[in-house]
Amino acid sequence: MQFVRLIVILAVVLTVFYVCISLYSRSVRRERLEETWDAAPQGDAGARRRFIEQGMADYESSLRKRLILLVYVIPICLISLIMYLVN
Template sequence: MLALLRLLGIGFVLLTVVYVALSLWSRSVRRRKLEQEWDEAQGPGTRDRFVEEGLKDYDHSLRRKLILGVYILPLCLMALIIYLTNFY
C-alpha cells in the first residue's frame, strides 16, 4: 500500500510538471497566433488589448480543458493495467 501511495505521489508531481509545461506552451502558441492575426489585419484597438481579449477567450475554451487529460489518461491507463494484472 505504501508503494502505491509513493507511486501516486511521484506520478502526481510529474504529471503536474507536464501539465504546467503543456499549458504554458499552448498559451504561448495562442498568443503568437493572435499577434500574427493582429499584424496581418491591423485589427481593432491596440495590439495588447486584442491579444489579452483573445487570451481571455482561450482561457474558457475547450482546448484549455482538454489539457487536463494529462491527469486523466495516465490514471485510467494505470488503473486498467492494475485491473488486468490482478483480475484477468
C-alpha cells in the same frame, strides 16, 4: 506504501507535464493572435494589446484549455486498468 509512493510520484510528474503543455499552448495561442493582428493592423498599440488580452481571455474559457487536463486523466485510467488486469 508502494502504491502511495506511486501516486505521489505520478502526481508530481503529471503536474510538471501539465504546466509545460499549458505554457506551451498559451504561448502558441498568443503568437497566433499577434500574427493575426500583424497581418491586418486595426489601430494603435493599445488596440493591439486589448485584442491580444481579449483573445487570451477567450482561450482561458476554451475547450482546448480543458482538454489539457487529460494529461491527468489518461495515465491514471491506464494505470488503473493495468492494475485491474494484472490482479
